[in-house]
Amino acid sequence: MPGPSEPPAPVTEKPGVPQPGQEPSVVRKFLKSRGSSALADRGFRWLMILCALSIFAIVALIFWELTTRSQLTISKFGIKFFFGSAWDPVNGNYGALPFVYGTLVSSLISLIIAVPLAVGVAIFITEMCPKMLRAPLSFLTELLAAIPSIVYGVWAVFVLVPLLREHVDPILIKVLGWTGLFAEPNFGIGMFAAGVILSIMILPIISSLTREVMSAVPHAQREAVLALGATRWEMIRMGVLRNARIGIVGSIILGLGRALGETMAVTMVIGNSPQILKNLLAPGYSMASVIANEFSEASDDMYRSALIEIGLALFLVTIVVNAFARVLVWAVTRGAPPRTT
Amino acid sequence: MASQYKTSAWNRISRNIADRLASSLAVLSTLIVITPLIVIFGYLLYKGASSLNLAFFTNIPKPVGEMGGGMANAIVGSAVLLGIGSAIGVPIGIAAGIFLAEFGQGGRLANIIRFTADVLNGVPSIVMGIAIYSLIVLPQRHFSAFAGGVALGIMMIPTITRTTEEMLLMVPHSIREAALGLGVPNWRSVLSVSLRTASPGVITGCMLAFARVAGETAPLLFTAFGNQFWSVAVNQPIAALPLQIYVYANSPYDEWHRLAWAGALVLISLIVISVSLVRYVTSRGVLKGAN
Numbered sequence: 001m002p003g004p005s006e007p008p009a010p011v012t013e014k015p016g017v018p019q020p021g022q023e024p025s026v027v028r029k030f031l032k033s034r035g036s037s038a039l040a041d042r043g044f045r046w047l048m049i050l051c052a053l054s055i056f057a058i059v060a061l062i063f064w065e066l067t068t069r070s071q072l073t074i075s076k077f078g079i080k081f082f083f084g085s086a087w088d089p090v091n092g093n094y095g096a097l098p099f100v101y102g103t104l105v106s107s108l109i110s111l112i113i114a115v116p117l118a119v120g121v122a123i124f125i126t127e128m129c130p131k132m133l134r135a136p137l138s139f140l141t142e143l144l145a146a147i148p149s150i151v152y153g154v155w156a157v158f159v160l161v162p163l164l165r166e167h168v169d170p171i172l173i174k175v176l177g178w179t180g181l182f183a184e185p186n187f188g189i190g191m192f193a194a195g196v197i198l199s200i201m202i203l204p205i206i207s208s209l210t211r212e213v214m215s216a217v218p219h220a221q222r223e224a225v226l227a228l229g230a231t232r233w234e235m236i237r238m239g240v241l242r243n244a245r246i247g248i249v250g251s252i253i254l255g256l257g258r259a260l261g262e263t264m265a266v267t268m269v270i271g272n273s274p275q276i277l278k279n280l281l282a283p284g285y286s287m288a289s290v291i292a293n294e295f296s297e298a299s300d301d302m303y304r305s306a307l308i309e310i311g312l313a314l315f316l317v318t319i320v321v322n323a324f325a326r327v328l329v330w331a332v333t334r335g336a337p338p339r340t341t
Numbered sequence: 342m343a344s345q346y347k348t349s350a351w352n353r354i355s356r357n358i359a360d361r362l363a364s365s366l367a368v369l370s371t372l373i374v375i376t377p378l379i380v381i382f383g384y385l386l387y388k389g390a391s392s393l394n395l396a397f398f399t400n401i402p403k404p405v406g407e408m409g410g411g412m413a414n415a416i417v418g419s420a421v422l423l424g425i426g427s428a429i430g431v432p433i434g435i436a437a438g439i440f441l442a443e444f445g446q447g448g449r450l451a452n453i454i455r456f457t458a459d460v461l462n463g464v465p466s467i468v469m470g471i472a473i474y475s476l477i478v479l480p481q482r483h484f485s486a487f488a489g490g491v492a493l494g495i496m497m498i499p500t501i502t503r504t505t506e507e508m509l510l511m512v513p514h515s516i517r518e519a520a521l522g523l524g525v526p527n528w529r530s531v532l533s534v535s536l537r538t539a540s541p542g543v544i545t546g547c548m549l550a551f552a553r554v555a556g557e558t559a560p561l562l563f564t565a566f567g568n569q570f571w572s573v574a575v576n577q578p579i580a581a582l583p584l585q586i587y588v589y590a591n592s593p594y595d596e597w598h599r600l601a602w603a604g605a606l607v608l609i610s611l612i613v614i615s616v617s618l619v620r621y622v623t624s625r626g627v628l629k630g631a632n
Contacts, residue, residue: 044528051436120370148556261465322463
C-alpha cells in the first residue's frame with residue numbers, strides 16, 4: 001500500500017541499474033556482448049612475452065651470425081689470431097694484436113684522463129654544488145652524453161688534433177719525453193689524440209653513474225662523520241667515497257665498456273696504421289676502427305671472416321665488461337631511494 | 342705513534358688545507374669538463390651557422406670541385422631510416438617494457454630479459470653494423486635502407502624497454518585495480534589505463550632512443566651505405582646525415598668540410614632540441630594527471 005513513508009518508486013524500467021536476481025547490469029551485458037576476454041587477455045600476454053623474448057633472440061642471433069661468419073679464421077688461426085702482429089690481407093696473413101693493443105691503450109689513456117675529472121664532477125654536483133646550479137650542471141653533462149660520436153669526430157679532426165699538435169704535444173715531448181711514451185714525429189693524430197677524444201666521450205657516463213652511486217649513500221653516514229668534527233673533504237672521503245667505492249669502480253668499468261667499442265671518433269683521429277709502438281703520439285689502430293675502415297673493401301671471405309672475428313671479440317668483451325659493471329653498480333644502488341635531481 | 346704528538350693547531354690547519362684543496366680540485370674538474378662542451382658547441386655554431394644556407398636543405402651533393410650543393414638527400418634519407426627504425430624499435434621496445442612491468446615482475450624470465458636488454462644496450466654500434474650486414478645485406482646481396490633501419494631499430498629497443506618499464510612501475514596500483522574492478526579486461530587496462538597514464542614518460546623514452554640513434558654512423562656504414570643521389574627506395578642504398586658528415590669530414594676539400602660542419606650543426610640541433618624537450622616534459626611530471 002502506498003504511503004508517505006515508502007521509498008521512491010522502484011526503477012526497474014530504467015536500464016543500467018543492477019537488480020539482484022534480475023537481468024545483469026549494462027556493464028556485464030556490454031562485456032558479454034564482446035565475448036570472453038580470457039582469450040584476448042591470454043593473447044595479449046603472449047604477444048608481450050614474444051616481444052620481450054625477441055630481445056633475447058636478437059642478441060642470440062647476433063652472436064650466432066658473428067660466430068658462423070668468422071668460422072674461417074677461427075678454425076685456421078685459432079687463438080693465435082689475437083697474438084699475431086702481422087696484418088697482411090694481401091698474403092692472407094691475419095693477426096689482430098695491433099688492434100687489440102690500440103683499443104686497450106687508447107681506452108686506458110681515456111680512463112686515466114676521464115676518471116679523476118668525472119669523480120671530481122660527481123663530488124662537486126652531489127656534495128658541494130648550490131642547489132640552483134645542480135640541475136643545469138647535470139643537464140650539461142647529459143648533453144655531453146647525447147652528442148653523437150661523429151660530431152665529436154668532426155670536432156676532433158678540425159679542432160682537437162691541430163690543438164694537440166701545436167700546443168700540447170710539444171710540451172709532453174719536452175716534459176715526458178724521457179719515458180719514451182711521447183716522442184717525435186708528432187702528427188697530432190695518433191693514439192694519444194684518440195685517448196683524449198674518448199675521455200671526453202666517456203666522461204658523462206662515468207660522472208652521471210658515480211653521481212647516482214654517491215647519492216645512494218644514506219645521509220646518516222654523512223651526518224655521522226660530520227658530527228665527529230670532520231671537514232667536508234673528510235666527510236666526502238670517509239662517509240661517501242668509501243661507501244660508494246664499489247659502485248664507482250662499476251661506473252668506471254661501464255665507461256671502459258663504452259670506450260672499447262667506440263668507433264667513429266676514434267677512427268677519425270687514431271691514424272689507422274696497424275703497428276705496435278711505445279710512442280703514444282704515433283698512429284695506431286683500434287679493433288672498432290679496423291672494421292669501420294676495411295670491412296667494405298674486404299674482398300675475399302678470409303679477410304671478411306677476420307674482421308668479423310674481431311667484431312665477435314669486441315662483442316664478447318663488451319658483454320663481460322658491461323655485465324661485471326652492472327653487478328657492481330647494482331650492489332651499491334639496490335634498495336636506495338630513487339634519484340631526485 | 343707520531344700522529345698523536347701533532348699539535349692540535351697544526352692538525353686543524355693541515356686538515357683545512359686538505360679540505361680547501363679537495364674542494365677546489367672538484368670545482369676545477371667541473372670547469373674542465375664544462376669547457377669542452379662549451380668549446381664544441383661554440384665552434385659548431387660558429388662554423389656551422391656560417392656555412393648553413395638554404396641550398397644545404399634543398400640541394401643534393403655536387404661533384405668534387407663545384408661549389409655549393411647540400412645534403413637534402415641525406416636529411417630525407419635519415420628520416421626514412423629513422424622511420425623504419427622507429428617502426429621496428431618502438432612497438433617491440435614498449436611491448437617488452439609492458440611485459441617486464443606488468444607480467445614479469447621479479448620472475449626469472451623478466452630478470453633474464455632485463456639483463457639481455459642491458460647487454461644489447463652495450464653492444465658496440467659497429468658490431469651491430471656487421472651483424473646486420475651478415476644477416477640482411479649478405480643474403481640480399483645489396484646494401485639497403487631496410488638493413489640500415491633494422492640496425493637502428495634494434496639499437497632503439499633497450500632504451501625504450503627500460504624507460505617503459507620504469508614508467509609503468511610508477512603508475513599507482515589503485516588505478517589498475519580501479520580499471521579491473523570495473524570489469525575491464527586486463528589487456529585493455531594495460532593499454533588504455535596503465536600505458537596511457539605513463540604515456541608522457543614512455544614518449545620521453547622513445548625520444549631519447551630516437552635522439553641516440555639519429556647520430557649513429559657506425560651501424561649504417563655497411564647497411565645503408567650512403568648515396569650521392571636522391572633515393573627513398575627501401576631496398577636501395579640510401580644517404581644518411583651522419584654518413585655524409587663522415588665522408589665529407591674525411592675528404593680533402595674545404596667545400597666539403599664546410600658542408601660537414603653544417604651537417605654536424607643540423608644533427609646536433611635536432612638532438613639538443615629533443616633532449617631539452619624530454620627534459621622539459623619530465624620536469625613537469627612523467628605521469629598523466631600527476632601533481
